[in-house]
Amino acid sequence: MKFRTKAVHTGTKKDTTFNAVTTPIYATSVFSFDELGKNKGYDYTRSGNPTRTALEENIAALEGGVGCSITTTGMAATTTVMLLLKPGDHIVANTDIYGGTYRLFDQVLKPLGYKFTFIDMTDLDAVKESVTPETKMIWIETPSNPFLHITDIAGVVAIAKNNKILTVADNTFLSPYFQKPLELGVDIVIHSTTKYLNGHSDVVGGAIVYSTKELQERGNFLVNATGVAGSPFDSWLVSRGVKTLALRMEAHQKNAQAIAEFLESNKNVKRVYYPGLGSHPQQDLIKKQMTGFGGIVTFELDTAKVPLKTFFKKLKYFSLTVSLGGVESLIEAPWFMSHASMGKDGLKNSGITEEVVRISAGIEDAEDLIEDLANALKG
Numbered sequence: 001m002k003f004r005t006k007a008v009h010t011g012t013k014k015d016t017t018f019n020a021v022t023t024p025i026y027a028t029s030v031f032s033f034d035e036l037g038k039n040k041g042y043d044y045t046r047s048g049n050p051t052r053t054a055l056e057e058n059i060a061a062l063e064g065g066v067g068c069s070i071t072t073t074g075m076a077a078t079t080t081v082m083l084l085l086k087p088g089d090h091i092v093a094n095t096d097i098y099g100g101t102y103r104l105f106d107q108v109l110k111p112l113g114y115k116f117t118f119i120d121m122t123d124l125d126a127v128k129e130s131v132t133p134e135t136k137m138i139w140i141e142t143p144s145n146p147f148l149h150i151t152d153i154a155g156v157v158a159i160a161k162n163n164k165i166l167t168v169a170d171n172t173f174l175s176p177y178f179q180k181p182l183e184l185g186v187d188i189v190i191h192s193t194t195k196y197l198n199g200h201s202d203v204v205g206g207a208i209v210y211s212t213k214e215l216q217e218r219g220n221f222l223v224n225a226t227g228v229a230g231s232p233f234d235s236w237l238v239s240r241g242v243k244t245l246a247l248r249m250e251a252h253q254k255n256a257q258a259i260a261e262f263l264e265s266n267k268n269v270k271r272v273y274y275p276g277l278g279s280h281p282q283q284d285l286i287k288k289q290m291t292g293f294g295g296i297v298t299f300e301l302d303t304a305k306v307p308l309k310t311f312f313k314k315l316k317y318f319s320l321t322v323s324l325g326g327v328e329s330l331i332e333a334p335w336f337m338s339h340a341s342m343g344k345d346g347l348k349n350s351g352i353t354e355e356v357v358r359i360s361a362g363i364e365d366a367e368d369l370i371e372d373l374a375n376a377l378k379g
């Protein structure tokens with residue numbers, strides 16, 4: 001089955017009572033037993049719910065995994081994955097990962113005794129050098145946030161496999177439509193389904209996709225034991241979103257490309273970061289592991305000419321907000337917003353300045369978006 005067919009058909013048709021074409025929302029906390037010791041596969045919604053199962057089967061199929069756990073948020077997915085490890089274990093991660101992931105690692109797990117090394121993961125030698133006998137996990141986020149640096153997934157996996165290290169990829173930015181880390185040898189993929197998988201800015205959710213049955217069993221156990229399973233209603237919303245993932249990703253990418261090219265030609269913009277531009281320095285790697293460039297464009301505004309506040313204020317179609325991956329275009333300044341939780345040192349280490357702006361291109365008409373940006377860039 002091909003990608004778009006899987007997106008529409010996998011996991012659906014759970015209703016055998018009325019043969020509903022879509023999976024119903026099983027809004028129930030409990031499922032009764034037919035008799036002692038015999039039920040229909042579900043007993044309590046924290047441990048399992050058919051609406052959630054439908055989404056888990058769907059996302060597992062799209063990523064090419066053996067199974068999936070749906071969680072309340074992307075951070076719940078990340079937290080659950082980190083519980084596969086224990087204090088004393090060492091984890092290697094990119095410097096410019098999602099701000100909330102950095103906060104969890106640095107401010108929650110580090111005080112509990114987890115050890116972290118943050119490196120520039122575009123440099124495979126740096127990955128090799130950072131590995132110690134205690135290293136138990138390499139955390140990959142590619143393209144990175146907000147600068148869209150690309151990590152060589154297969155390259156990192158090769159280093160990890162030699163040292164029996166678990167690899168995890170946060171695939172939120174490209175979605176399985178443009179990148180399939182499991183096919184490149186990664187052990188676990190996580191998602192903030194809040195972003196592209198749901199795609200309509202109306203739910204927060206997460207997913208963990210497993211490459212093996214053992215990981216799936218442990219992951220499902222942890223999700224149930226810690227109580228972070230996604231709700232039936234949220235699961236239903238994401239299931240609805242996923243059906244149009246391919247169509248939306250194509251539209252996001254088309255707009256992002258047009259915006260990136262426009263920004264690159266504007267004199268009040270210092271630098272543009274987008275994998276679809278010839279100026280992105282990692283062309284070979286992009287072709288090797290990605291089937292598209294995604295919908296996120298980052299740039300540096302010349303704030304001496306156009307103050308950040310003025311720029312944002314003049315925009316009509318771009319909502320000034322964190323998050324990404326919705327049908328509507330969003331814009332934000334990582335220094336002040338999405339990445340502020342990294343603290344000034346963390347921000348500086350990852351190269352984020354007060355001039356950096358991140359756009360999540362929506363699916364509107366590109367002409368309108370560009371006209372809006374052009375107007376705001378006049379200052």
Ligand SMILES: *Cc1c(COP(=O)(O)O)cnc(C)c1O
Nearest residue numbers: 073074075098172192194204205
């Ligand atoms: C948003 C995001 C997360 C966290 O997901 P939530 O659903 O907000 O908890 C993790 N990784 C990336 C890349 C994200 O963009």
